[in-house]
Amino acid sequence: MGSYLSDSILLYHDRLVPWDELFRLTKGEGVDVEAERDALRGVLETVAEICESIEPEAREGWYDHARLEDDEVIHPPHVANGYAKLRDAGIVSFGVLEEYEGVELPAFVANIVLQMISRADGGLMTVVGLQAGVAEDIQKYAPEDLKRQYLPRFASGELQGSMDLTEPQAGSDLGAITTRATEKDGEIRINGEKIWITNGGSQVHLVLARDDDTFEESKGTTRGLSLYLCPRTLPDGTKNGVHVERLEEKLGIHGSPTAAMRFDDAKAWRIGVKGDGFKAMLDLMNNARLGVAAQGIGIAEAALSEAVRYSRERRQFGIPIGDQPLMKNMLARMVLALEGSRALLYRTCTLVDVNRAIRRRLDSDEELAEVERNELEKTFERNETRIRLLTPLAKYLATENCDHITRQAIQVHGGLGFMAESTVGKLHNDAIITTIYEGTSEIQVSFALKEIGKGALFVVVEELRKELDEFHEPPLDEYASKVRGGIEKILGASGALMSDFSYALLCAKLLADAVVDVIVGTELLKQARADERRLDLAASWINRTSLEIEANARRIAEGTVARVERCEKIVELAP
Numbered sequence: 001m002g003s004y005l006s007d008s009i010l011l012y013h014d015r016l017v018p019w020d021e022l023f024r025l026t027k028g029e030g031v032d033v034e035a036e037r038d039a040l041r042g043v044l045e046t047v048a049e050i051c052e053s054i055e056p057e058a059r060e061g062w063y064d065h066a067r068l069e070d071d072e073v074i075h076p077p078h079v080a081n082g083y084a085k086l087r088d089a090g091i092v093s094f095g096v097l098e099e100y101e102g103v104e105l106p107a108f109v110a111n112i113v114l115q116m117i118s119r120a121d122g123g124l125m126t127v128v129g130l131q132a133g134v135a136e137d138i139q140k141y142a143p144e145d146l147k148r149q150y151l152p153r154f155a156s157g158e159l160q161g162s163m164d165l166t167e168p169q170a171g172s173d174l175g176a177i178t179t180r181a182t183e184k185d186g187e188i189r190i191n192g193e194k195i196w197i198t199n200g201g202s203q204v205h206l207v208l209a210r211d212d213d214t215f216e217e218s219k220g221t222t223r224g225l226s227l228y229l230c231p232r233t234l235p236d237g238t239k240n241g242v243h244v245e246r247l248e249e250k251l252g253i254h255g256s257p258t259a260a261m262r263f264d265d266a267k268a269w270r271i272g273v274k275g276d277g278f279k280a281m282l283d284l285m286n287n288a289r290l291g292v293a294a295q296g297i298g299i300a301e302a303a304l305s306e307a308v309r310y311s312r313e314r315r316q317f318g319i320p321i322g323d324q325p326l327m328k329n330m331l332a333r334m335v336l337a338l339e340g341s342r343a344l345l346y347r348t349c350t351l352v353d354v355n356r357a358i359r360r361r362l363d364s365d366e367e368l369a370e371v372e373r374n375e376l377e378k379t380f381e382r383n384e385t386r387i388r389l390l391t392p393l394a395k396y397l398a399t400e401n402c403d404h405i406t407r408q409a410i411q412v413h414g415g416l417g418f419m420a421e422s423t424v425g426k427l428h429n430d431a432i433i434t435t436i437y438e439g440t441s442e443i444q445v446s447f448a449l450k451e452i453g454k455g456a457l458f459v460v461v462e463e464l465r466k467e468l469d470e471f472h473e474p475p476l477d478e479y480a481s482k483v484r485g486g487i488e489k490i491l492g493a494s495g496a497l498m499s500d501f502s503y504a505l506l507c508a509k510l511l512a513d514a515v516v517d518v519i520v521g522t523e524l525l526k527q528a529r530a531d532e533r534r535l536d537l538a539a540s541w542i543n544r545t546s547l548e549i550e551a552n553a554r555r556i557a558e559g560t561v562a563r564v565e566r567c568e569k570i571v572e573l574a575p
């Protein structure tokens, strides 16, 4: 079906990403923007080609699991072969800076790479995604000697990484972590157990552990946690006390090894500030959340492409099923859900790139005039506030939509979709986990609510209004005005959330959905201005969501904490 390097991606790459601004900030006024942009397009073309070539083996080998042999994890052939192709093309650990021998791709491009890998092989994506994320955290927080020791080997693809947070009693609540880090005679040792660690056989583990000296007083909180780099092989070549206890059997992404880990007096090095590990881990998690959003979009693209193809081939009642009005509506809604998710992810990634570029300029240009420096600092802070709200929303939207789109793709296939060998069935099984790891959907909307409580909604809305004011011509101005109406309804309803925190939490999904609807509506209008073929997409999104925003806003504004009690009473009726 459609090429991995789709028109939707190229629309952003060619027209909507502000490359001029980005490259001038990072590379100075003399930069050849065209050449830089073309080089990134070349990367995307290469990755699209590789991913298209690995898709058949990944589908064929979908049931193949990773194996555990003598404490070593062996990837199934489709993951090992796919990884080798990407590594040989130099497309792994893509956030590593050039000074550590990396390719340093912008977040926008890196996440499209992850999206394409996910479209071909959702399991392989977890290996590559974590490798990139762990390397970025080392780059940001580790001392220089560790960076020099590890980063070039990440960049070459020799090393892979894992992120070790979860314990049996500490899932969403990382304050419950009890893995212990003890410091003695200048050496740090880790003891404890972690579960469900993706690619647990990797050489480099970033472990979130509780420091021994503040263990009792910090228990139950995220204070007193530090982040540790814990290799499976020590620099002198001896084996460290990092063991893979077992690999789990799962519903999907079988190619991605999910390990129970035991740390037995394992030697480790602290990265970042002692007691501040949760903050460093949040950085890694926020990057990873964008990566999982990209994974959701990639898997959904694969399912949608299968569904559209089948709807054209399969004939019932003398016509292709795709010609039935109900089916047309179903497929159109799947495209809307996919493109809405994409719009929010690409908008967020672009903002991340702008802010990285601003930070780099601020840190590197000592001759920056005072006025310009202050202005850039202000923009940076505002953008950070927006990114903190947009990131959980992007993960929530893309992964919930992925779950829905892949399920609908099974429906389009009828009974064939339910057969064990059905591609869309496999894709749906792969989709489910995206709403769970890197923070469940409930945790994402709770995070978003927290940011809204701190004032982020006002900053986001101010930017949206500015963008909407730029639509002067019909019919876009009419839709812009509808989105503005939605914003007013959200702001009007949000006051009701102040009355009670439990009630606010109860409404977190309603609010998140409404906020997502106006952000995506604005973004789709920008797409329609750049490419008029996308007007129907924007119009349909805005017409449909205007009604939903109104309903959500009324639901929020007219309710009280009594609704929480009503839920409790209803649950008591459960069998």
Ligand SMILES: Cc1cc2nc3c(=O)[nH]c(=O)nc-3n(C[C@H](O)[C@H](O)[C@H](O)COP(=O)(O)OP(=O)(O)OC[C@H]3O[C@@H](n4cnc5c(N)ncnc54)[C@H](O)[C@@H]3O)c2cc1C
Pocket (backbone or CB within 6 Å): 162, 163, 164, 165, 166, 170, 171, 172, 173, 195, 196, 197, 198, 199, 250, 258, 433, 436, 437, 438, 439, 440, 441, 442, 443, 446
């Ligand atoms: C395949 C797989 C790979 C994974 N990879 C890794 C990895 O590499 N590294 C790692 O550290 N972890 C990993 N995990 C763990 C994953 O991050 C956790 O499963 C996830 O964070 C949820 O924790 P939990 O499973 O304990 O669920 P729980 O926290 O027990 O949650 C159960 C349910 O309660 C809801 N819930 C919990 N708290 C709240 C709240 N405050 N408000 C509303 N609802 C709430 C959740 O949304 C969920 O629906 C992986 C898990 C899986 C299944």
